[in-house]
Amino acid sequence: KGSNEESAPSVSANSIKITDITQDGETLTFAITSQKSSSSAGVCVFRTYEDFDWLQQSLLSQEDVPGLLGVIFPPLPGKPLPSTSFTQAKALKQFGFLALGDEWKIYCKALELYLQQVAAHTTLSKSKALSSFFSSTESPGKHRGKKGIFKRLSHVMEEMRKEGHKDVDKFFQSERDSCTHLSVLFKVSTEKFLDTVLTKQKLAVACGHFSTSLHLVCNHDNPAAVTFSKICLKLSDIIEAVKVNFEKVSDNDVSSMGLALDLESRYQEAKKEMLFRRTCKLVELEAANRNSERAKPNKKAIMEGVQKATQKEFNLISSVAKKEIEQYHRARVSVLRDFLVSWCEKQLSTAQETSALFSQHLEACRGFVV
């Protein structure tokens, strides 16, 4: 492992694709292809969610990266539960948009984005874990055991009082405020948008029933009612077109705007966690400051040492965090832009298709001789 540390060129983020997914009982296996930025040869590996989890844990627990606590880690989607015992309603509650789409398509897309973001990250892309994730033939997730620092931190996370701790830095104070605010807003928007998508899907189903029933109205025995039957069949076609339109629109919604909102709200969460980690460090630093002030002379030197080390660490974290935040802000705007544009274009083309189809139907309807 150590030998290829230097030689391992980073994986080109854009080349990462999840090309296939297979389900074996409760386990989902993802086929991931990628290219090293130095070569054109593609590599394909098979990974389960445990491998992804291992990767995330490894990234979180890297020891040789200074200021790691200031990094905004790309958020890994939750563990998929493909079993039938997991109802649709529950899945929606837990995964939101990621539970939609056929055969985990959207979930795969989210995982793919996660890998791309990790690979594109200046610090994280250098990690050994990442390169082994993309190249190792065996499943890296099987031998896990490292309990990273973040397991401990998750305990601290529960201490919500630190959330409101006043910051010494105006920049971070305002970032923390806006992040809390935005992450709530994004969560709400995602939920609301999910509602509209679900309703569109319900409408598609309702249209399907309606269309089928219209077929039954046709009276084949009575030649006098032929025109009426034709009209009903036409209406059935029209309703079918409405149904298809709803399906397309909701697919567009899920695969662009839905995914974007989901990603963004998870990212806001990740940013919030990072800021919280920094806040914890700040609390630690302030404690050290107090300790060194109040320390008895015999312990003063040690306390001051601790205080200085903490101060240094905190400063480092803060500077990394600052860069990370700037980086994230740039990245998110471009990601959101891309999703918005593609969403808009998809909706536009769907509306145009549907409108053309309706025009055809309209013409045909007008042609009926009654």
Next chain:
Amino acid sequence: MAASSERSPPPFPESEEQELEPDLEDEDSDEGADIFTGGMLSDVVMDPPLPTSASEPAKDIFSDAPADSFNDPLNKTSAEPEKTESTGLSKAQVVSLVDKAADDEDLFSDPLGESEDVSAEVHKASQNDVVSKADLFGDDDEEDLFKEPLGAVTKKPQVPLFTEEPNDIFTEAKAGSKAPSDLFTEETFTAPSAAAAAKPSVNTGSKTNGLHSDEEDLFAEATVELSLDSPHNDKRKREAAKPSVPASTLSSSASTSKPQPKTLEELEEEENEDKFDLNISVTNPEKVGDGMNAYMAYKVSTQTTLSMFRSKQFVVRRRFSDFLGLYEKLSEKHAQNGYIVPPPPEKSILGMTKVKVGKEDPSSAEFVERRRAALERYLQRVVCHPSLLQDPDVREFLEKEELPRAVGTQALSGAGFLKMINKATDAVSKMTIKMNESDVWFEEKLQEVESEDQQLRKLHAMVDSLVIHRKELSMNTAMFAKSVAMLGSSEDNTALSRALSQLAEVEDRIEQLHQDQASNDFFIFAELLADYIRLLGAVRACFDQRMKAWQRWQDAQNMLQKKRETEAKLLWANKPDKLQQAKDEIVEWEAKVSQYERDFERVSATVRKEVIRYEKEKTRDFKKQIIRYLESLLQSQQQLIKYWEAFLPEAKAIA
């Protein structure tokens, strides 16, 4: 000639209207008869296009103009003996015209200044008639014949009128003449061309002071009468027409081009809608009174050129129970003869109570609108029925200022109404078992009706859920729009913030689209299906009536059988004193049996006709509504395209 101008001053006083009305009708029907004997009535037509001096009061059109027209072209062109007769007729025509005009108080009570407009408009109106008719007949088979005149329409508007129409309208008239009553014949005459006149009148009327629609109708009538001429007067008329052409061209050159773009589409629509030239609208629902005694009153406006009505346009106020009352009267009279009497919307205690309590919530507004639309469709269905239209109660309902308060409509309310229908159908199904149907058609039809009823109910439930989902979608979209707007205002990145705000607006508009579509789903499909579910009840009821007639016939036959047995017994017992009485009874019952049999045959024939009519109407109705629905769908997609097209550059502008 002189006599005509003397006699023509119109009977202005309103009090005379009543007395004149019957005359008018008689006269009209007489004309109808004359037409077929080849009488000449053309000259009235000369009025509208004549260059009547524009500054003269309007009544001069009628007193002077006809005289002129007779003097000029007719004297020159024809010296036959029938001339006098024809002028006499046309004079009568003029009088009748003026009679009709007298109903339009506006026209004659106008100050002088406005009459200038009127007569100018007259030219336009007649012009429009001509042109729109030209279009109308352009659709017909004689395309080649028509090509030339159509091209010449702008220059010589009279030409197509004379070359084409008489033939067409004449065939139309022939069709009409088959109808039993004179009154009805009259209707079929006026209907087609008056329908054509209706459109242009909208155009020109809206341009000026709104007064003209009446006059245009007036002249629409005039042109109709022209077109009733038998074809063999054609030549003479053409000659007669020519002198007036340049003048009319001059005065109407401004407006000639306007009505021309009347598209085929519009005419198509007209064909669908105005078979009878009778437009009824129910508008302005208004709460009258307070508390639990409050009720809704509606404005029922009628626009027609049918001569059976006193005027062309009238408005009455009716309350909901009046509509129910009308239904009761009609169904009492006509249902037993096997007619399908269109049922009104049910009473809704819940909906009405909300309105009475006076809560201004959207559901009660929707209730009121829904009921208004249902009442309108109900009335339209009633007047669309050729036999029901003739009913004096219908006319009274549409025309009479005050109706006696309808009582006993309680039975029609909600559950009671349904119960009634169900009872009827139960009775039918019981009787079907007993009745070994000789005519398979009825048996099959009844089955069809039953299954159709079930299917429609199913469809109705589906449309209902569709509407519910649409409403839900619109609500969700509104909430999403709101949260996106909040995102936009909290976003730090200026371009992104702007785009999000724009997106919120787009979503707001889309919400409106969903809402509109929900009400389209509802008002087009749900209501259409609800109407037809109700109508199917009426269809079943007419089968029921046929069954009753059959039952009566059978009972009479049984009775006759008994009487014959009695006679046989008496013969056997040799009781001649009672024999005569028995024989009389047999004769009596024989008459009854044949009477009831005829009744049954008559009801059967009516039912058959009515069911076929119902099916036709249904097909037409569905087609119309589906087109309407598609148009609404298409429109909302096109709106969507606009919204997204506008948003795309905003999204791309995010940097």
